[in-house]
Amino acid sequence: MTSAIDDEVRTDGAPPKKPTKRQRQAAAIAEAASGSMKVLLLKIVLLGIVDAVALYALFVLVGAEQWIVAGVVLVVAAIVNWIYFSKRKLPAKYLTPGIIFLVVFQVFVLLYTGYVAFTNYGTGHNGTKEQAVSSLMASSLQRVEDSPTYPVTVVDRGGELGLLVTDPDSGDAFVGTSDEPLTEVEASFDGDRAVATDGWTSLQFADVLNRTDEITELAVPYSDDPNDGALRTPDGSSAYRYISTLEYDETAGTMTNLETGVVYSDTGVGAFTSENGDQLLPGWQIVVGFDNFVRAVTDPRLANPLVYVTLWTFAFALISVASTFFLGLFLAIVFNDMRMRGRKIYRVLMILPYAVPSFLSALIWAGMMNESFGFINQVLFGGASIPWLTDPWLAKLSILIVNLWLGFPYMFLVCMGALQSIPDELQEAATVDGARPWAIFRLIKLPLLFVTVAPLLIASFAFNFNNFNVIYMLTDGGPRDSNAPIPVGFTDILITMVYKVAFTGQLRDYGLASAYSIIIFVIVAVISIIAFRRTKSLEELN
DSSP states (O other), X not given: OOOTTTTOOOTTSOOOOOOOHHHHHHHHHHHHHHHOHHHHHHHHHHHHHHHHHHHHHHHHHHXXXXXXXXXXXXXXXXXXXXXXXXXXXXXXXXXXXXXXXXXXXXIHHHHHHHHHHTBOOBTTBOSOHHHHHHHHHHHTEEEOTTOOOEEEEEEEETTEEEEEEEOTTTOOEEEEOSSSOOEEEOEEEEXXXXXXXXXXXEOOHHHHHHTHHHHHHOOEESSSSGGGOEEEXXXXXXXXXXXXXXXXXXTTTEEEETTTOOEEEEOSSSSEEOTTSOEESSOOOOBOTTHHHHHHHHOHHHHHHHHHHHHHHHHHHHHHHHHHHHHHHHHHHHHTOTTOTTHHHHHHHHTHHHHSOHHHHHHHHHHHTOTTTOHIIIIITTTOOOOTTTSHHHHHHHHHHHHHHHHHHHXXXXXXXXXXXXXXXXXXXXXXXXXOHHHHIIIIIHHHHHHHHHHHHXXXXXXHHTOHHHHHHHTTTOSBOTTOSSSOBTTXXXXXXXXXXXXXXXXXXXXXHHHHHHHHHHHHHHHHHHHHHHGGGGGXXX
């Protein structure tokens, strides 16, 4: 194969230039990469792994009836194979992995968060309406007084428990799980008891004892009609029929309490609701539109915590960026002075806080700031009882101090590199013109410094706006605001408040937390866009 380099012709009629050694090596590598059998085999193996994963995902998605997602997986797998088996898609071969990871871990997460923000997803509204009906009927089961005894064998299928039931009247065998009603199967019998069936593993007595809690909680629907009740076993060998005190009317969309006569209807709020507003939980997930966003900013119980948490979030981010930048800049100027001895040692010491994981440093500081036995109170203040982490204002100050400790080494390194990149000729020319050191720094060095540092300051603001680690590890957002209806504290920033709304407390409102997340995203995006546009004015300095 002749390299393109060897075919190069001089336009001025002169003989072709002899390729350099590096050019010949590059041509050889390109030729080997395009035609090597080993590379082809490696490509086939890697694509085979990708196709196997895609095929497994398709089986799972089709089984779950997720047709749209399954279609997307199929199309992506086909495109990947087409790109990597083609000889002309070289740029796409490098871009495809990055694009796939970007879509999966960034775009999909953002879109899914946006979707959840428009639903009532949360505690009591986690599943579908069918799952809610099944759960309600199962939670209100009562044993039928004259129920016959059903011989059962506890069976397992991939970790899912089921009951292999023998009908005492007909002698037929049935199997079912908490999600699947009893279905007739062929089984092996020991006397009048079905003991095994294909596709299931019968549990031994010791296994039944080890999983007693799971087995006693298991309720297998008797039929497709939830009103027919379910079978439950107290000992793993005999089951009895239970009937729910609730009656479900699928046609009318109602749930009736047979003991009280109260009728609960599907009013479109994701739960069966009575005329006086009482709801039966769990409910089901529905799309609620902009209700979460409206509730976040108009509900007085939520709006008040949102206001002061937002103000503190901005203050925390701005003060953190300003304090870390100016301290880092000051130290960079000091240690950039050629007259200082031992500069290299000092530089190493300055970046030590940056080398320690932030969550570990925050935990150490939390221990040192303990009111009763912390190092700061006991040693530095002679046994004083200063509530560094329990007083609202001191807790804010403590967080700013710790974040300054964690953040200034980064700014120190950035400013050190930026200062060293400024040509010495500029300072020498200004000195010759009679400019004083402060004027040189303010009018020459600082503007040139901002050309390099401004985008990093914007990124630092975005990072501190969502700086979860230092808040969570140091104060956990505390001290707690007892007047707030959501679990929020005086040092919580928006991201930690979102975490608490979603994952702490008795009621976990994922829809509201997702709405807050979208609000945070919009705020940071708008500020970043405005800030980056303003930094364009600094480009003229170059």
